[in-house]
Amino acid sequence: MAEPRGKGRIRLANEADILQAAEQVFARAGYAGATMAEIAERAGVPKSNLHYYFGTKREIYRAVLTHILALWLAPTDSIREDNDPAIALSDYIEAKMRLTATHPDASRVFANEVLHGATEIGDILRGELRALVARKAAVIERWIADGRMALVDPRHLFFTIWAATQTYADFEAQVCAVLDVGQLDAPQIGAATRHLKTLLLRGCGLA
Numbered sequence: 556m557a558e559p560r561g562k563g564r565i566r567l568a569n570e571a572d573i574l575q576a577a578e579q580v581f582a583r584a585g586y587a588g589a590t591m592a593e594i595a596e597r598a599g600v601p602k603s604n605l606h607y608y609f610g611t612k613r614e615i616y617r618a619v620l621t622h623i624l625a626l627w628l629a630p631t632d633s634i635r636e637d638n639d640p641a642i643a644l645s646d647y648i649e650a651k652m653r654l655t656a657t658h659p660d661a662s663r664v665f666a667n668e669v670l671h672g673a674t675e676i677g678d679i680l681r682g683e684l685r686a687l688v689a690r691k692a693a694v695i696e697r698w699i700a701d702g703r704m705a706l707v708d709p710r711h712l713f714f715t716i717w718a719a720t721q722t723y724a725d726f727e728a729q730v731c732a733v734l735d736v737g738q739l740d741a742p743q744i745g746a747a748t749r750h751l752k753t754l755l756l757r758g759c760g761l762a
Contacts, residue, residue, distance in 0.1 A: 582660035662724035705760025
């Protein structure tokens, strides 16, 4: 596709700024507590401009959730049949931990949505997400059938990876309290990543 020019490029940049601001507001206030005025203030735009891009709070909330899902699902590209299982799963775990470190608010918004019944993105979870996991689970099942990794339930493997990686964002305060640190820095995220890779790959019978 041709690169957007002029107003199109400006619109995309403004929407990206608004979504980032909204993500931060939703992460801290939840959907019920968030206001369009607070999102506009954090994005540095007049409230009228915010309504120009997103008509309602529900519309911007759904846009934020859709963006988060797209961000998280992209790393599954490494899970393909022609890839080495250890490399593929290692790359996936590393990617999920990078997103946890760089987009902690995204993880918290998503977790809060799911905890409240996934009322806004239930259709996406039952549609695109379920279909993607089914495709990737089929790849893992072929690896298992070929003797390339141990017998595991692929879908529950995904649940385990999601839970293990996202806990460093969703429960950062708890992790920091136990580790006696103010916040998780790059060396601590690196140590956690190495731990998860070792633990999860060994559980899959991989080096």
